[in-house]
Amino acid sequence: MAKTLHRLILSVVVTALASIFMTAPAANADDVSPMIVGGTRASTATYPWVVMLTTTANFQFCGGTLVKANKVVTAAHCVKGRTPASTRVVHGRDDKQTTVGTTANVTKIWVHPSYTTATAGYDVAVLTLDRNISSATLPLATPADTALYAAGNSALILGWGTTSSGGSASRYLLKANVPLTSDATCKTAYSQYSNTSMVCAGFPQGGVDTCQGDSGGPLVFGGKLIGDTSWGQGCAAPKYPGVYGRIAPYYSVINAQL
Template identity: 45%
Template sequence: MAVPFRRSLLLASGALLAVAAVAVPVVVGTASADPAAAGQPRIVGGDKASLADHPYAVYLTDSGGNQFCGAVIVSSTAVATAAHCAKAVAKEEIRVVAGREDKRTDEGDVLTVSKVWVSKGYSDPTKGDDIAVLTVRGQLGYRPAQLPDSGDAAAYREGTKATVLGWGRIADGGDRSDYLRSAVVPVVSDSACRSDYNVYDAKTMVCAGYAEGGADACQGDSGGPLVVGDTLIGIVSFGDGCGKAGKPGVYTRVSTYADDIKAQAKPRLLG
């Protein structure tokens, strides 16, 4: 049975494109009262986050300034993101926006991309290998996230509290956030995630979320970071809806690709 996945829409080079995988919802929270009782749609919100705490969180736009994905700084010259994000827009059109907590401002830096590396095994987010590294022109003067050791299992233990970050939609199909948001979600066991998604691959994916739902990433958050402390353990990849019960977010398992990311993120030699 096919798994229904969300699709992100973005405006790139004047054309509306459908991105075939989704970004799990960006942080969510539930209202204390039942909003349906008051005739209001269910709220999927989240907490405002600070770049002072997460300086490695960045987002991607096209050349027209339309935000379509998230990313995470992994060195002074590179960011990691989802492969489906890297393939959504031509290299020449991608912009990396760093140091800008509120998208309505002109703070921080906007950098173009000189190189795109996509995992050679990637074909579709639901088949794994949803990881890419973008090399920027110039320097990213912000603290990068730490990478886990290759094969590291400690950060992936069931119940480990992780933080997902992004500027995506605050409800399934709702408005995108103007500022960085975060949500704390527990890592889900491989067996539990496999029962929720029959496409789940424990080598290339990791799930995080509550059984009852209510906290997740959403459209526009694809490519953004899932961190434990400052250690990057996941990249927002796909999911079924945003914050649905029994449907945790699915992330790229970064430890599997740590060596590849380090090789691609190695700062360029000058001169």
């Protein structure tokens, strides 16, 4: 199936290419498109709970959300098959070409035991850090938070991923707002969609979306983490919203890891 499904740079590719990207010349600010896809620059000072996942070579490949001082929620497909020793979490860094912020080692990776592929659901994981990070954290959506998932709610997305499908990654943290779609709309776009494990967000005409490298990053509404960036066809394509792991159904199993 010729679709861009997983919104990440695969770990094997990341590992192989990390040294190439890390030695590339620094980009000028003028060279960076100001969008996640269709978004604007953001700051970790405003959103202190958004974090980046990197390799040991400091190459960013996914995002995550700080939900406790030493716990990060991300997508299972970001870390399935990775070892804690090969994974880092960076907090408080807007610009990937700096060393600002705190870099934490990962001591444990928990992947939902039912996870197989992102398109089958259960695309959620929890990372345990080797230290407590002094920062605001983001609460998890609970099973009682059904109103947060209403179609039309304008949810926040954040990430350092590519600014077009298959394009170049952003140097800076970017943000955008996208409306949650109805279950029927998402099911029309994706036969694999299940509202027990997923939620979709995006404009019918496309143009604003998460993309490769944004995987695992937050989908936020009502001051809570309601989703993690999971998969979709391309990025920002008309009639193909982004698909996010639905956090509320996983509240109990995630909370057990906290």
